[in-house]
Amino acid sequence: MTLTRADALVDHAEVLVVGGGNAGISLAARLLRDGAEDVTLVEPSPVHRYRPLLNYVGVGEAPVSALERPMARVVPRGCRWVQDAVAAVDPGASTVTTGRGRRITYSTLVVCPGMQEDWDATPGLQDAYAAGWATSTYVPGAATLVWPALQAVREGTVLFTVPPEPAPCAATALKPLFMACDSWRRAGVLRDLDVVLALPEKQVTGVRKADARLERAFERYGVRVLRGARVARVDPVLRSVELSTPTGSRQLDDLAHAHVVPHYRAPRWVAGGGLGTEADGGRVDVDPQTLRSRRHEDVWSIGDVASLGTSSSGGGLRKQVDVLARNLAAAAKGRRLRRYDGFTVMPVTTSRRRLVLVERDRSGPRPRHLPVRRFVPRRTTWLFDRYGLPVVYFRRLLRGKV
């Protein structure tokens, strides 16, 4: 093992970052660039993933190797990496305990372990994945199975879902739907298919003009949209899915394939340690503007696990990391804290090669003053999302250049 360096020595950390995903690595790198001397990262996985590419892996547009890097290569130089998982936090004693029983005290704790699949919320779903009848691009182990499964479908009913909040960048779950519809249309089989979308809310993004574009795309491909619909139960033997809807439950039987994204929740130790509440998906209860815990002054949180009153995304992290890095410095000097405006992004493909990029903050759509027409699906935006952003991510964002 090459990079559990100094790991054996750590028992106190000035800044302790939990989770080496998009949030944790970018923040650790940024703090070290800003001159921090003692940054420790707790992260169990030997592999780092650029999750947005999972959707492209799922539709045969990217190999898995394009999104994965050894964790040892992305942990920033000068950061101590403890390769272990946090199992409990005691904010009163400013201590975390890892799965291997190690205790680490901290002066400042940044909680960013992301969200995890809540298989218990949907009985039958995990078995349906194991049987290969249900898949989704959201589950790394299933992403490579999605395209072969969808390509094999030539008739019958296919279900796609958008996961209910809280979920990582939920709107991008439409990418496989539109890319598959376009492919089926080109193959001449779309008219033999009944494509159903279970949408947890009435609209996808809440941005009027963008939603109007997406509605047109649904019509173009003949997608039947069930609004306010969530997957309640899956039967992998009967290949049926039960949805809960505003008017009661609804059963979809004999499905040819189910692209069902699991529901998500925060790791249980977050609420268990009193950093948040189960009612909020177990997420960390922070001031959504300053990113500081409302309960413990030395605890902060960003990324998917933070309850920020906006839909989560890697794009949003560009702003969160900057605000948090500045706020940690400001808090140390007793200065005024900066504010995160809830900026987030939702990139949605509307065909195999076009993408509409939706950006918004808490006050509405962004950017507000561009001379170009917004929310128009473009090939250039698709190319940037697929090929440009991964380069920006690995070369700039993970190196703290946000």
Ligand SMILES: Cc1cc2nc3c(=O)[nH]c(=O)nc-3n(C[C@H](O)[C@H](O)[C@H](O)COP(=O)(O)OP(=O)(O)OC[C@H]3O[C@@H](n4cnc5c(N)ncnc54)[C@H](O)[C@@H]3O)c2cc1C
């Ligand atoms: C399929 C998919 C497509 C997406 N598409 C887009 C997109 O197109 N654009 C966009 O902007 N965003 C997109 N996102 C969202 C984006 O990937 C997330 O918002 C971002 O990864 C969140 O970063 P994070 O660090 O909070 O969580 P993650 O990236 O999930 O990282 C969390 C890390 O914490 C670690 N961890 C977990 N538990 C523990 C523990 N107990 N102790 C220590 N470490 C722990 C994990 O191993 C992981 O490395 C997508 C997400 C998915 C799943």
